[in-house]
Amino acid sequence: MSFLLAWTHRFAELGPDFHTELSPTPLPDPHWVGQSPAVARELGIDETWLRSDEALQAFTGNAVLPGMRPLASVYSGHQFGHWAGQLGDGRAILLGELAGPHGPLEVQLKGAGLTPYSRMGDGRAVLRSSIREFLCSEAMHALGIPTSRALCVSGSPGRVRREEIETAAVVTRVAPSFIRFGHFEHFSHSGQHDQLRTLADFVIDHFYPACREAPGNPYAALLEAVSARTAAMVAQWQAVGFCHGVMNTDNMSILGLTIDYGPFQFLDAFNPAHVCNHSDTGARYAYNRQPNIAYWNLFALGQALLPLMDEQQQALDALEPYKALMPAALQQRMNAKLGLSDSKDGDAELTDNLMKLMAADAVDFTIFWRRLSHAGSGDLEPVRDLFLQRDAFDAWAVQWQERLQAQPGFDATATQAQMLRTNPHVVLRNHLGEVAIQRAKQGDFSEVARLQSAIERPFEALAGQEDLAAFPPDWASQIEISCSS
Ligand code: AMP
Ligand code: MG
Numbered sequence: 001m002s003f004l005l006a007w008t009h010r011f012a013e014l015g016p017d018f019h020t021e022l023s024p025t026p027l028p029d030p031h032w033v034g035q036s037p038a039v040a041r042e043l044g045i046d047e048t049w050l051r052s053d054e055a056l057q058a059f060t061g062n063a064v065l066p067g068m069r070p071l072a073s074v075y076s077g078h079q080f081g082h083w084a085g086q087l088g089d090g091r092a093i094l095l096g097e098l099a100g101p102h103g104p105l106e107v108q109l110k111g112a113g114l115t116p117y118s119r120m121g122d123g124r125a126v127l128r129s130s131i132r133e134f135l136c137s138e139a140m141h142a143l144g145i146p147t148s149r150a151l152c153v154s155g156s157p158g159r160v161r162r163e164e165i166e167t168a169a170v171v172t173r174v175a176p177s178f179i180r181f182g183h184f185e186h187f188s189h190s191g192q193h194d195q196l197r198t199l200a201d202f203v204i205d206h207f208y209p210a211c212r213e214a215p216g217n218p219y220a221a222l223l224e225a226v227s228a229r230t231a232a233m234v235a236q237w238q239a240v241g242f243c244h245g246v247m248n249t250d251n252m253s254i255l256g257l258t259i260d261y262g263p264f265q266f267l268d269a270f271n272p273a274h275v276c277n278h279s280d281t282g283a284r285y286a287y288n289r290q291p292n293i294a295y296w297n298l299f300a301l302g303q304a305l306l307p308l309m310d311e312q313q314q315a316l317d318a319l320e321p322y323k324a325l326m327p328a329a330l331q332q333r334m335n336a337k338l339g340l341s342d343s344k345d346g347d348a349e350l351t352d353n354l355m356k357l358m359a360a361d362a363v364d365f366t367i368f369w370r371r372l373s374h375a376g377s378g379d380l381e382p383v384r385d386l387f388l389q390r391d392a393f394d395a396w397a398v399q400w401q402e403r404l405q406a407q408p409g410f411d412a413t414a415t416q417a418q419m420l421r422t423n424p425h426v427v428l429r430n431h432l433g434e435v436a437i438q439r440a441k442q443g444d445f446s447e448v449a450r451l452q453s454a455i456e457r458p459f460e461a462l463a464g465q466e467d468l469a470a471f472p473p474d475w476a477s478q479i480e481i482s483c484s485s
Contacts, residue, residue, distance in 0.1 A: 003045075003046055003049035003052075003054070003055075004066065004067075005044075005045070005065065005067060005098055006067065006098070006099065007065075007067035007068055007069065007095070007096035007097065007098060008096060008097045008098075008099065008104060009069045009096050009097065010097060010104070010202075010206065011071075011073070011094060011097075011106065011177070011179075011202075012069050012071055012094075012096070014198065014199070014202060017192065017195045018073060018074065018183075018195070018199070019071040019072060019073040019074060019089075019094075020071060020072050020074070020115065020116045020117075021069065021070065021071045022070060022071065022072060022093070022115060022116075023064055023070055024061025024062075024064070024070055024093050024109055024112035024113050025061060025112065025113025025114060025123065026060075026061060026062040026113075027060050027061060027062060027112075027113075027154075027156040027158050027168055027170065028156055028157060028158050029156060029157055029158075030056055030057070030060040030062065030154045030155065030156045030170075031056075031154065031155055031156070032051075032056060032152070032153075032154055032155075032445075033127070033130070033131065033134075033152075033153040033154060033155045033169065033440060033445050033448060034131070034134055034135075034152060034153045034445060034448045034449065034452060035050055035051070035151070035152040035153075036134075036138055036149070036150060036151055036152065036452070037050070038138075038456070039138075039149045039150065039151045039152075039174055040151060041100065041101075042100040042101070042102060042105060042149065042174065043098040043100045043105055043107065043151065043174065044098055044099060044100045044101070045098070045151075050151075050152065055152075056154055059109065059151065059152050059154060059170065059172045060109075060112070060154045060156065060170050061093065061109050061112035061113060061170060067096065068095045068096050069095070069096050070093050070094065070095055070096075071093065071094050072088060072089035072090075072092065072093055072094070072115035072116065072117055073088060073089050073094065073178070073179075073183065074086065074088040074089075074117060074183075074186060075087055075088055075089075075180055075182035075183040075185070075186045075250055076088075076182050076185045076186035076189060076190075076250070077180070077181070077182030077185055077186075077248055077249040077250030077251075078182075078185070078248060078249040078250075078297075078300050079248040079249075079250070080248065080280070080282070080284055081284060081296075083189075084248075084250075086117070086186065086190075087117065087119075087182060087250050088115070088116070088117025089115055089117055090115060090117045090118040090119060090121045090123065091110060091111050091112070091113070091114075091115070091118065091121060091122075091123045091124060091125060092108050092109065092110045092112075092115075092173075092178070093108065093109045093112045093113070093115065094106055094107070094108045094178065095107045095108065095109065103176065104176070105149075105174050105175065105176055106174065106175055106176065106177060106178055107151065107172060107173075107174055108172070108173045108174070108175075108178055109170050109171075109172055109173075110125055110130070110133070110170065110171045110172075110173055111123070111124050111125030111130060111168060111169060111170040111171065112170055122160065122161070124158075124160045124168045125160075125168065125169055125170065125171065125485060126160055126162060126166040126167065126168065126169060126485060127155050127166065127167050127168070127169040127437070127440060127441065128166070128437045128441075128485075129261075129262065129485030130153050130155075130169035130170065130171040131153060131169070131433065131436060131437050131440055131448055132261060132264070132433050132437070133150060133153075133171045133173070133261040134150040134152075134153040134171050134448075134452075135150075135428055135433060135436070135448070135451055135452060135455060136261045136264060136428050136433075137149050137150040137173070137261065138150060138452060138455060138456060139427065139428040139455035139456075139458065140242070140258050142455060142456050142457065142458050143236075143240055143424060143427075143458055144236070145233065145236045145237070145240065145242070145258060146229070146232070146233050146236075146255070146256055146257045146258060147257055147258040147259070148173050148174060148175040148178070148253070148257055148258070148259045149173070149174040149175065150171055150172065150173055150174065151172040151173075151174055152171075152172050153169055153170070153171045153172070154169060154170050155167060155168070155169045155440070156168045156169065156170075162484050162485075163484060167441075175253070175255070175257055175259065176207065176255060177203070177206070177207065177253075177254065177255055178253070178259065179199070179203060179253070179254045179255075180249070180250050180251065180252055180253060180254060180259070181249040181250070181252040181254065181297055181298075181300060181301040181304070182248075182249050182250035182252070183199060183254070184196060184199060184200070184254075184301060184304040184305060185249060185300060185301070185303075185304040187199060187304075188303070188304035188305070188306070188307060189304070193307045193308075196304070196305075196307060196308065197308055200219050200222060200305065200308055203222065203254055204218060204219075204222055207254075207255055208221075208222055208225050208226075210225070211225055216314065217308070217309050217310065217314050219305050219308040219309055220305075220309055220314040220315060220317065220318040221318070222305070223298070223301060223302050223305055223315060223318040223319065224318040224319075224321060226254055226256065226298065226301065227298050227318065227319060227321065227322040227325070228256075228321065228322075228325060229255065229256025230252070230256050230294050230297075230298060230322070231294070231322050231325040231326040231329050232256065232325075232329050233256045233257070233258060233294075234290055234291050234294045234326060234330075235291075235326060235329035235330040235332070235333050236333060237258070237290060238287075238290065238291065238330050238333070239330065239333035239334060239336075239337060240266070240424065240427065241266055241267035241270070241287070241365040241366065241427070242258075242264065242265075242266055242267075243264060243265045243266075243267065243274060243275075243276040243277075243285070243286075243287045243290070244258065244264055244285065244290065245262055245263035245264045245265065245276045245277035245280070245285055245481075246260065246262050246263065246277060246280075246285060246483060247285050247290065247293045247294065247297060249297045249300045249301070252294075252297045252301075262277070262481075262483060262485050263276055263277035263278065263279070263280075263481040263482055263483060263485075264276060265429075265430050265481070266365075266366065266427040266428055266429055266430075267287065267365040267366075268364060268365070268366075268429060268430075268471075268472045268476060268477070269362035269363065269364055269365070269477075270355070270358040270359055270362065270363050270364070270365045270368070271287070271359060271362065272286075272287055272288040272355065272359055273286050273287070273288060274286060274287045275287075276481065277481065277482065277483065278480040278481060278482040279482040279483040279484075291326050291327075291330070294322075294326070295319070295322055295323070295326070298319055298322060299319060302315035302316070302318065302319050303315070327348075331343065331347060331348055331351065334347075334351045335347055335351075336418070336419075336422045337369055337372075337419070337422055337423055338350070338351070338372075338400065338403075338404075338419075339373070339376075339404055339415040339416075339418060339419045340403065340404065340407065341407060341415075341418070342407060342408075344403070346403075347403075350396075350399060350400065350403060353396055353399075354396055354400075357387065357389065357392055357393060357396060360388075360389065361386070361387045361388045361389060363386045363387060364386065364471055364472075366423075366424060366427050366429075366469075367386065367469075367471065368383065368386055369419075369423035369424075370420075370423050370424070370425055370469070371383045371386065372419070372423070373416060373419035373420045373422070373423045374416065374420070376412045376413075376415060376416040376419075378412070380397055383397070384397075420459060421459050423459075424458035424459055425458060425459060425460065425461045425469050426454045426455060426458050426465065426468045426469050427455070427458065428451070428455050429472055429476065430472075430476060430479045430481065431472050431473060431475065431476035431479060432451055432468060433451070434476075434479055435447055436448045436450075436451050450465075451468070454468050
């Protein structure tokens with residue numbers, strides 16, 4: 001069976017200053033680990049064909065299909081606060097774009113072999129991190145959080161050396177563009193200002209056309225628009241308890257998408273200073289630092305765009321709105337989680353007081369919000385049970401209920417329904433991924449599939465999935481996830 005796809009190549013057409021064309025490196029005896037029919041539909045890919053051997057070979061890098069134009073792109077970046085110089089797609093290979101019902105999407109293989117940008121790496125990805133990226137991409141999308149998507153994961157008996165010997169896998173990622181802040185930093189810091197302008201024009205023309213019409217400098221308008229999207233994305237991370245883990249500028253999407261899933265984590269017990277990345281010894285990317293780190297990264301992007309502006313002040317002015325936008329977007333999300341349909345003075349205090357109580361008692365983040373959703377204006381006992389300081393919680397709950405009920409036209413049933421659509425029942429907790437990974441290592445992919453179907457409908461409490469919404473087991477806090485992937 002053959003299925004002809006209409007590949008296009010807008011990024012490739014930027015020319016060789018931006019990338020190196022090359023072929024993926026074949027991986028022996030590949031097998032399927034998981035697939036997303038929803039992403040296939042976004043790409044106009046036939047679902048039956050996606051299950052074929054031809055698709056397996058193509059999305060493992062063993063076959064280059066007619067119309068594909070594989071390439072690795074060059075970028076640079078700041079890693080853990082330090083300028084790292086040239087990085088680039090060291091193991092990601094862009095195949096081209098496919099147009100689905102919502103426009104063209106880039107399709108990229110991660111782990112498909114060496115590129116000129118692999119530096120000390122082997123160009124490969126291991127099964128565990130590929131499963132995590134596949135599941136989390138789809139989990140974030142289902143939560144309504146801007147993200148790259150994942151079409152499929154394939155595994156192979158091919159061996160890869162990390163701390164121990166593991167097996168190789170390839171995850172096929174999908175996004176309108178994989179351009180990062182680091183792409184701009186690359187051309188700026190190396191003095192390639194014509195290429196910097198070409199790249200900025202490409203991004204404006206295809207993704208931010210309104211910046212061309214904006215008053216003043218179009219590149220300052222781009223910086224402001226990217227800041228607004230980044231603020232919206234990070235506010236959503238905070239509201240769902242998501243830690244990215246490696247917010248280096250080369251992992252920041254110019255489209256404000258969550259990309260490069262590595263040592264990410266959804267919080268279990270609420271700890272605002274939680275660090276999910278075992279390699280992050282300085283706690284740079286702790287949960288509560290993410291909004292400021294995003295600003296730091298936007299500042300680095302602004303610095304990179306300076307050669308396209310008339311004066312530094314244009315960049316500073318473009319960055320300024322983030323400082324108000326980010327907290328406002330977060331408060332709006334928190335109000336929705338609390339069942340509030342409007343905003344009032346005092347909401348920030350109500351939220352802060354709650355977060356302090358949750359932190360003091362290490363309350364499970366996801367379970368708290370779900371139980372609070374069910375409590376509506378009625379039975380608070382299951383929520384109260386989560387706290388050690390019950391009097392303090394009771395005092396907070398009185399304030400919350402007064403605030404809820406004072407809303408014009410308050411309707412307890414509608415509020416409960418809205419909260420249940422806002423506060424997820426199931427998130428991709430580390431230990432859930434870990435169980436699916438351990439089974440997959442034994443050749444059993446059924447837990448990957450079961451988890452996938454649950455995280456694709458995170459707001460529904462489905463029968464047979466109770467364990468996925470339960471408290472984490474004790475061993476969950478012992479899981480150590482590092483940059484090694
Ligand atoms: P990451 O920490 O995964 O965002 O990767 C940072 C940089 O290291 C990027 O340029 C990656 O392409 C590169 N990299 C990470 N792992 C590998 C690997 N196994 N082989 C080649 N390059 C890699
Ligand atoms: Mg990266």
